[in-house]
Amino acid sequence: MLNNNFRFRLELSAPDTSIIGFGPLEVDWEPAVECAEFEAMRMGQLPPVYGETDCTVEPVWHETLGEPTVAGFRLAFDGDRSRDEFQSSPFSLGYFEAAILAAGAEHHQSESASEHEKLRYRVLAFGPTEKEPTAFKFETEDVAQPLPLRSSSLPAARANATATGETAEDSIPVFVPALLLEEIAELSRSAGEKETGGILIGHLHRDDDENEIFASVTTQLSAQHTEAELMKLTFTSETWTDVRHALELRRQEEIMLGWWHSHPARAWCKDCSLESQQQCRYARGFFSSHDRALHRTMFPRAYSLALVVNDVAFGQPSFSMFGWKEGGIVERDFYVVR
Amino acid sequence: MSVPTKDLGIGLTVSDVSGQKMKKVNKVPPDATIGELIQGLLAQMQLPQNDVAGRPLRYQARLDREGRHLQPSELVGEALRHGDNVMLQPNVDAGLTNWSMRIAFVEIGERKSKLELRFLC
Numbered sequence: 469m470l471n472n473n474f475r476f477r478l479e480l481s482a483p484d485t486s487i488i489g490f491g492p493l494e495v496d497w498e499p500a501v502e503c504a505e506f507e508a509m510r511m512g513q514l515p516p517v518y519g520e521t522d523c524t525v526e527p528v529w530h531e532t533l534g535e536p537t538v539a540g541f542r543l544a545f546d547g548d549r550s551r552d553e554f555q556s557s558p559f560s561l562g563y564f565e566a567a568i569l570a571a572g573a574e575h576h577q578s579e580s581a582s583e584h585e586k587l588r589y590r591v592l593a594f595g596p597t598e599k600e601p602t603a604f605k606f607e608t609e610d611v612a613q614p615l616p617l618r619s620s621s622l623p624a625a626r627a628n629a630t631a632t633g634e635t636a637e638d639s640i641p642v643f644v645p646a647l648l649l650e651e652i653a654e655l656s657r658s659a660g661e662k663e664t665g666g667i668l669i670g671h672l673h674r675d676d677d678e679n680e681i682f683a684s685v686t687t688q689l690s691a692q693h694t695e696a697e698l699m700k701l702t703f704t705s706e707t708w709t710d711v712r713h714a715l716e717l718r719r720q721e722e723i724m725l726g727w728w729h730s731h732p733a734r735a736w737c738k739d740c741s742l743e744s745q746q747q748c749r750y751a752r753g754f755f756s757s758h759d760r761a762l763h764r765t766m767f768p769r770a771y772s773l774a775l776v777v778n779d780v781a782f783g784q785p786s787f788s789m790f791g792w793k794e795g796g797i798v799e800r801d802f803y804v805v806r
Numbered sequence: 807m808s809v810p811t812k813d814l815g816i817g818l819t820v821s822d823v824s825g826q827k828m829k830k831v832n833k834v835p836p837d838a839t840i841g842e843l844i845q846g847l848l849a850q851m852q853l854p855q856n857d858v859a860g861r862p863l864r865y866q867a868r869l870d871r872e873g874r875h876l877q878p879s880e881l882v883g884e885a886l887r888h889g890d891n892v893m894l895q896p897n898v899d900a901g902l903t904n905w906s907m908r909i910a911f912v913e914i915g916e917r918k919s920k921l922e923l924r925f926l927c
Contacts, residue, residue, distance in 0.1 A: 470852070496854070497852075498852040501852075518826070518827075519828070606815065606831055606832060606833045606834045606835070606846070607831070607832040607833060608829045608830065608831050608832070608847075608850050608851075609829065609830045609832075610828075610829055610830075611819065611828035611829060611830055613826065613828055663900065665900065701900045702897055702898070702900075703897070703898055703900070704897050705823075705865075705866040705868065705875060705895035705896070705897060708823040708893075708895045709868060709895070712825070712893075723824075723826070724824045724825075724826070729900050756900075757858045758857075758858050758900055759900050761854065761857060761858045761898070762898045762900045764854055765853065765854045765863065765896055765898050766822075766823055766824065766896075766898060767824065768822075768826075768827070768852070769824070769826050
């Protein structure tokens, strides 16, 4: 359970430092909580069980300006047992970027805003605060859910695999079978001009000697009952029902590790020359804001993955992997298993 | 089907679509609608309530016991039993957009303005 006893506010100033706006900052804490908690589990500082540890937001005050100006925040975890205490590394102001931009954009929509504004901002924290009442006063409690870890050897997994993609330091190793990538590429080509996708399933492993957690993707479940278009793919509630049923039928104790979807760049860019397409940013791996929002909604756990297959006209499909890092979503590397 | 007294409410287990987030919910008023139950749970389960454009995400509640999606207008006391498992499932889009994370382009009427934000200090 997350405890936040502070009200976070955004103060906007003109270049001459006169204050022109002040209002609440709506922060999505969940990605930070997920990342920090998983990192603690990974290092063995918290037991690998979700739902047993409370988390408290602690502002990090700005060194020069002092309270209430915030330079970032930490998350303090406190479990039932006295040894289950952990304080995360500080998160920087960058974590608030989405919330700051949203609040800034709201100000910019006011009639008084000039055409091209350069604004300055401060994030402030005041506390304690009363919690807003929820629509219904029913009690909830977290259900303890152990992280399903298999005891495995990371060096053995690496021995049969080749690293590929953009390196994101400190991310957990991820292994994907080469045959699965071929299957996904074929599915993407078969979908033609429409986006398509599916769910990645597999296992999480722990190597106690290496003190590391890693993920192995075993297969993908094609997303049924989606609404597919050239630039949009909608996962419906029926999609998730099908995936759950497939997982139960497989009986391999697999979990949802993430999802994949295609970017049919060959269709997006069909009116451009091949030379232009090769230079086009849409032909390279990227993760749109819709993709990020889906990932946040469906796969909040810090080990969750998103694979994008870039279907281009000038060559073979390429793959980009994305994952959580410090509460944000970044491109990352992965291992292809031969 | 036994219906708990109004004072006790109904106890449920609710999970997100991945099954990886789960909460026990106690004392849900039987005269609440499924829609009201869903709305009340979204914030408590830290589930996003809006899409990228700020529009409300549409969630459906799937009842494991009957293998069906519940209608938002159904009453908790009529549709659910004590101890039921319910999964919250959203309709959510992946796709291409042209929003930049660092510089937000905001449409104000017919003009587009460029907003740039820098830290004060």
